[in-house]
Amino acid sequence: MADMHLLYLVVPLAPLAGSLLAGLFGKAIGRTGAHIVTILGVAVALAASIVIFQDVRAGNVFNGPLYVWATSGGLTFEVGFLIDSLTVMMMLVVTFVSLMVHLYTIGYMHEDPGYQRFFSYISLFTFSMLMLVMSNNFLQLFFGWEAVGLVSYLLIGFWYTRPTAIYANMKAFLVNRVGDFGFLLGIGLVAAYAGSLNYAEVFAKSGELASTTMTGTGWSLITAICICLFIGAMGKSAQVPLHVWLPDSMEGPTPISALIHAATMVTAGIFMVARMSPLFELSDAALSFVLVIGATTALFMGFLGIVQNDVKRVVAYSTLSQLGYMTVALGVSAYSAAVFHLMTHAFFKALLFLGAGSVIMGMHHDQDMRNMGGLWRYMPVTWLTSLVGSLALIGFPFLSGFYSKDSIIEAVHASHIPGSGYALACVMAGVFVTAFYSFRMYFLVFHGKERFGHDHHDHHGDHDDEEPSDDHHHGLAPGQKPHESPWVVTVPLVLLAIPSVAIGFMTIEPMLFGGWFEKVIHIDHTAHPALEELAHEFHGASAMALHGFTTLPFILAMSGVAVAWFFYMVRPDIPAAIQKAFFPIYSLLDNKYFFDRFNEIFFAGGARLLGKGLWKAGDQGLIDGVAINGSARLVGWIAQLSKLFQTGHIYQYAFSMIIGVFIFLTYWFNRG
Numbered sequence: 001m002a003d004m005h006l007l008y009l010v011v012p013l014a015p016l017a018g019s020l021l022a023g024l025f026g027k028a029i030g031r032t033g034a035h036i037v038t039i040l041g042v043a044v045a046l047a048a049s050i051v052i053f054q055d056v057r058a059g060n061v062f063n064g065p066l067y068v069w070a071t072s073g074g075l076t077f078e079v080g081f082l083i084d085s086l087t088v089m090m091m092l093v094v095t096f097v098s099l100m101v102h103l104y105t106i107g108y109m110h111e112d113p114g115y116q117r118f119f120s121y122i123s124l125f126t127f128s129m130l131m132l133v134m135s136n137n138f139l140q141l142f143f144g145w146e147a148v149g150l151v152s153y154l155l156i157g158f159w160y161t162r163p164t165a166i167y168a169n170m171k172a173f174l175v176n177r178v179g180d181f182g183f184l185l186g187i188g189l190v191a192a193y194a195g196s197l198n199y200a201e202v203f204a205k206s207g208e209l210a211s212t213t214m215t216g217t218g219w220s221l222i223t224a225i226c227i228c229l230f231i232g233a234m235g236k237s238a239q240v241p242l243h244v245w246l247p248d249s250m251e252g253p254t255p256i257s258a259l260i261h262a263a264t265m266v267t268a269g270i271f272m273v274a275r276m277s278p279l280f281e282l283s284d285a286a287l288s289f290v291l292v293i294g295a296t297t298a299l300f301m302g303f304l305g306i307v308q309n310d311v312k313r314v315v316a317y318s319t320l321s322q323l324g325y326m327t328v329a330l331g332v333s334a335y336s337a338a339v340f341h342l343m344t345h346a347f348f349k350a351l352l353f354l355g356a357g358s359v360i361m362g363m364h365h366d367q368d369m370r371n372m373g374g375l376w377r378y379m380p381v382t383w384l385t386s387l388v389g390s391l392a393l394i395g396f397p398f399l400s401g402f403y404s405k406d407s408i409i410e411a412v413h414a415s416h417i418p419g420s421g422y423a424l425a426c427v428m429a430g431v432f433v434t435a436f437y438s439f440r441m442y443f444l445v446f447h448g449k450e451r452f453g454h455d456h457h458d459h460h461g462d463h464d465d466e467e468p469s470d471d472h473h474h475g476l477a478p479g480q481k482p483h484e485s486p487w488v489v490t491v492p493l494v495l496l497a498i499p500s501v502a503i504g505f506m507t508i509e510p511m512l513f514g515g516w517f518e519k520v521i522h523i524d525h526t527a528h529p530a531l532e533e534l535a536h537e538f539h540g541a542s543a544m545a546l547h548g549f550t551t552l553p554f555i556l557a558m559s560g561v562a563v564a565w566f567f568y569m570v571r572p573d574i575p576a577a578i579q580k581a582f583f584p585i586y587s588l589l590d591n592k593y594f595f596d597r598f599n600e601i602f603f604a605g606g607a608r609l610l611g612k613g614l615w616k617a618g619d620q621g622l623i624d625g626v627a628i629n630g631s632a633r634l635v636g637w638i639a640q641l642s643k644l645f646q647t648g649h650i651y652q653y654a655f656s657m658i659i660g661v662f663i664f665l666t667y668w669f670n671r672g
Contacts, residue, residue: 179235291331
């Protein structure tokens with residue numbers, strides 16, 4: 001068992017070692033050395049995770065401290081690991097996707113001057129996420145939580161000479177601080193009322209927490225804790241209204257877009273709520289809040305994907321929508337379905353992002369889909385793998401996305417939690433919307449007439465192109481043709497396409513209806529029977545997929561594909577006419593529901609007004625006016641008064657002394 005403990009340490013520390021070597025000694029080891037040490041570190045972490053996975057399958061789990069950092073009163077702050085079925089699933093997903101991203105980066109970033117720095121950052125990102133998922137206490141969870149936020153700030157602003165990148169990483173950092181404030185409040189309530197930060201100890205006191213009301217408010221303590229923790233998840237997992245940072249994170253290089261959106265950071269909130277299932281199960285109010293927020297995100301963020309022309313931003317909005325689906329599953333107590341969708345989504349979303357990056361490379365860093373078309377002839381591997389990823393995303397039967405997405409929809413249908421009717425309408429409508437924008441992107445990029453290699457009217461998506469230098473040529477010159485990406489790009493695409501097809505079929509039974517999460521995720525099946533009802537209707541993965549061809553979600557998905565094909569392949573004039581006819585709605589979507597504008601006016605404008613008020617009243621009025629200039633004026637007044645008595649005439653001084661003695665004697669005798 002001691003060997004296994006050492007192996008637990010290897011998983012997060014191997015990527016950390018690679019990150020430190022590439023970051024501190026990047027110039028010494030060179031570009032090749034930087035990618036070798038970081039890829040080796042993540043590969044070692046993946047290999048160790050596979051061994052630990054086999055050990056957990058054999059029934060061995062671990063929950064214990066590794067290092068006690070401090071003790072204050074009865075509260076212990078420590079570094080510790082919780083290795084169970086939920087942890088090892090996350091470890092495998094994080095390390096595998098991260099390894100694919102590392103390999104892909106060799107081809108994608110080969111000309112970038114920050115090559116070594118980028119490899120250092122993505123390995124550090126992997127370390128941070130592993131520390132988060134392996135933690136057995138709230139302190140270490142918070143450390144990993146903040147670490148992924150910090151590294152995402154560095155990666156989104158990787159091209160720090162571009163103002164848009166700096167704006168995007170600052171936006172991500174500030175929005176996540178809003179969510180993290182709620183998260184910290186939740187952890188503070190846990191520490192104050194449970195007297196511990198250790199998961200097992202807190203969960204053991206969950207019944208006591210559920211029967212407690214907060215002093216002076218009458219609020220249910222468990223509801224307050226769960227909502228505060230979920231506010232943290234809203235920031236990290238980009239739920240409305242704290243979603244605004246995620247589309248702008250596209251300012252970072254494509255490999256990090258894949259890592260942030262697929263296996264790390266955005267999945268942290270989903271993982272955390274699933275881990276906290278013993279607490280969330282005790283508050284229907286908190287679950288209902290989670291459900292409504294998730295349903296709103298799933299549908300309304302999907303609408304925004306319809307009007308995007310930047311290939312990466314379409315995939316980014318699909319991430320927001322799919323995170324909404326995961327959150328909906330959490331809200332109906334189908335935690336295992338949420339985590340199952342987290343896993344399947346990690347593979348096909350990483351595939352779609354890396355496929356988009358391959359297209360961008362082939363198009364010489366042009367990201368506007370209106371400048372593409374017909375790429376399937378020139379980029380066959382990218383085309384086929386992107387088709388697989390798109391089919392998985394829309395939930396085509398037998399592909400991985402079908403099993404997880406359909407399970408969530410069925411769980412919502414079986415739920416009785418307040419808000420489940422609204423959520424069902426949102427997720428069903430979201431099926432059509434997802435299929436429409438996904439295949440709009442697919443058809444515009446890979447099929448139809450070729451729209452590249454000649455002068456285009458002025459449209460380049462919603463932000464600057466991928467390259468950091470403004471003088472670099474973007475897009476294909478007249479007569480140029482796209483080209484397939486090198487093998488270091490296409491091999492990760494193929495390796496990600498395999499689980500995008502097969503992982504759902506292979507794992508749905510143990511993860512949802514078997515005992516894989518039996519002692520890890522806790523559900524009150526009497527109060528929340530959704531998942532149990534699904535289990536009664538499940539008759540095997542093949543039967544589920546065959547039945548899927550006859551269901552309403554399949555009809556909606558295929559309708560979305562058909563409408564996208566008709567609009568963009570047969571009658572491309574129709575979308576333009578619809579845009580003109582419904583311009584107010586288009587403007588609302590194009591401006592992203594004016595969330596950014598509202599934040600700029602209300603929060604940023606309010607902060608500026610507050611700052612100006614504090615400057616005027618505090619700095620100029622109180623500090624400069626009273627404390628500094630006021631004290632100087634007071635000294636001046638005293639000096640002017642003193643000056644009246646400092647004339648230089650002896651008779652005036654003698655007279656003043658006599659008057660002073662007279663006053664003193666009068667006072668003395670009066671006291672006597």
